[in-house]
Amino acid sequence: MKLYEQVATELGSRIEQGFYRCGDRLPSIRALSREHGVSVATVQEAYRLLEDQGLAQPKPKSGYYVRLRPATPQLPEISRPAQRPLEVSHWEHVLDLLCSGETPGVLSLGRGMPDITATTLKPLQRALSEGKRGDSLRGFAYDSLQGSPELRQQVARLSIDAGCKLHPDDIVITTGCQEALSASIRAVTQPGDVVAVDSPSFFGSMQAIKAFGLKAMEIPTDPVNGISLEALELALEQWPIRAIQVTPTCNNPLGYTMPETRKRQLVSLAQRFDVAIIEDDIYGDLSFQFPRPRSIKSFDIDDRVLLCSSFSKVLAPGLRVGWAAPGRYRDQVMHMKYVGTAASSTLPQLAVAEFIEKGGYERHLRRMRAQYLDGRDQMIAAVERYFPAGTRISYPQGGFLLWVELPGDIDTLQLNDRLQPNGIRIGPGVLFSASGKYRNCMRLNFSDKPSAAQDRALQQVGIEVQQMLQEIDRVA
């Protein structure tokens, strides 16, 4: 453990033990430097670590304070999806959500769109516009089917943070995480097979399950611990499941991060039943915990985990630069990538590789983690303020997505229709189920810097929900 980590650990445990309370001013940098006999720079580094961990927050010209952490909100209960494999439906609602972001003047609260306006992305823009100096024609040529070697090297390096030891040759660059997921799903299944998924689950992978003639077996999922291993085990005994598709770190839409022990147990379970695990780690680097949690892939001892990710949520989705580390299924994933797109666009790959190499990725990540942590707390506070009693809210451990479960029989598809005149769109819960569950739920996005406009929009959603509740009461 480095010196600054020691200082941070000691200060952190004092905060955890209540020695300093929420909102308290923490010791000055100079005081701590004297107390521990370390340099000012070391203390500064320690405070930055505490900031990353969400324990301390700086106030301009005043020093560091213990971060005001809201109490954990009232969480949703463990989900109870259908107990048999199902065909995935609701494509028309997915399409509607995807298109909602394209209408000018509409505040699309449901989309999985990061904030792309941060100044820490400027070097990436420069890298894109400069191309690869002295090699300007390379962007015109087919890239290697596996993806540019420079980028694969950087991805391998970054994956160390998630506890992985990947070689650049283990990695296949894809057109966004969606291609990584769909190529992985197709690589390990045949039409008619069943894929077990966490529930609620990302609609993109579920639509791939639908498109390939597969069925989804939704597994009960806990908003703190993730997919129920007990229910999964029963399902594996009962159905011809070929793969388990989960988003275990900063889950979409529930926001939890599975504890490490459960990640390990999931790998054991997959080994016992000899099935593949498709791990969606797209929000993993945006964890509010620092260093970030380990991926399931890091516990993968017999190469059965297909790790899927992309730069869409940390950097910018318009680049369409994603990647897979498909373990023993690498050749099949390459075949599916060839069949699907032949190669990924060359220029964005080279620009991202350059941006990471020059340290831009880590700088940008640090900034966005802080912004999203703040956004989470503010949005939770707003939902608690404006939404009716009995509303349950997720407590995201990273990323920028909030899951809200409304009381009563409120249908969020209807809610969305009613919000249309106000220019507000939310992400209806049905999209996250194979079978139309979660009608009373919605996904919200807190990636934008908190603003009065967003607060007003949440207030408006709250008013509409209250009205719908009253109408339901009147009928009943």
Add this chain to the structure above:
Amino acid sequence: MKLYEQVATELGSRIEQGFYRCGDRLPSIRALSREHGVSVATVQEAYRLLEDQGLAQPKPKSGYYVRLRPATPQLPEISRPAQRPLEVSHWEHVLDLLCSGETPGVLSLGRGMPDITATTLKPLQRALSEGKRGDSLRGFAYDSLQGSPELRQQVARLSIDAGCKLHPDDIVITTGCQEALSASIRAVTQPGDVVAVDSPSFFGSMQAIKAFGLKAMEIPTDPVNGISLEALELALEQWPIRAIQVTPTCNNPLGYTMPETRKRQLVSLAQRFDVAIIEDDIYGDLSFQFPRPRSIKSFDIDDRVLLCSSFSKVLAPGLRVGWAAPGRYRDQVMHMKYVGTAASSTLPQLAVAEFIEKGGYERHLRRMRAQYLDGRDQMIAAVERYFPAGTRISYPQGGFLLWVELPGDIDTLQLNDRLQPNGIRIGPGVLFSASGKYRNCMRLNFSDKPSAAQDRALQQVGIEVQQMLQEIDRVA
């Protein structure tokens, strides 16, 4: 008909009738201007048209001459593939071909790579590096699932040249033609279905057929007229064929363009049996005929043709900008695109749209057509010079690919192995068959400007083929 077209038509028919012979000097611009009573500019325009049609060629400071056209080479015979639906094989050889372009120092004669070094592509490079002025963040955001409106508008405009009347809303932008093809194939089939293909056929679409659990029914194909409609009709009667996948204009690998009457008949046949047509038009704009031949889509009266194309062969494959006009199957293709990649990379789309809008596409196309026409004739001459008697060669009507059929029992996979020490790779014929036919064939690429190095390489291939023939004779 415009004035310059009248002049060109008259002069063209004199050439066709033998009034002027190959290599003859044509009348001077001034003489023609006097003869027809038209302006010098009109005659210049007429000569440019004749140049586009491959009838005349300018010589610096000397005027226009009748283009030296080689006699049609000895063409391959009509193909005779297996008479039943088959699973597609040979992925490992496709992969080998794809990777061959990545090894430095290897002359990859088999790849479908255009010349990307032309100065007429410079404005496209500029458009890429400038991004969209004043809207620099747009490249970071998700593009519309259907593709950028600017680009769809330009694609609709260009498609008029192929006789189509498409609205921008009819078009779906894809990650290269490969995504257009695979999304189209998947949109109109279910696992277990049969797809009829021309034969030899593009390996990319055949690998998609394989990946989706379909079977390919290879139809005998004539090197002048294209897919045999008679054999196709028999196959449609006999097998559960759901779609016909063809490359009717500047075919890959055979180079023919189906006559218009046969294109019409193909549409009628598809109507009678109620099947979809997936038309690969990726080389269509590179036709040596001017104006370019009509696409099958232009005869499509009940929206059953899924037209697939891209800018990979005319501009640059590294952009990965393709498109589909899927007719009545548009929504299914959109779903497959969402499942496969969610959206295409934003920046390359905007750059291509700007390049077309400013006239860069037409300028570049004119130049490349002339270069590839010259390349074709030189490569045919080299193959006739260096390859053994009995070699048959295609006579490409556009694009930059040559198909060569060797005499005797020569296996071009073996030939490729033997050429490896010389740093030369050809495209083995087996890739173009579902079932390992065309072992004695190869595909060659004449997109690069003719060079001494390429001539030497072709000579080397010829020597190797001669040696293999002698070895076979010795054994027999």
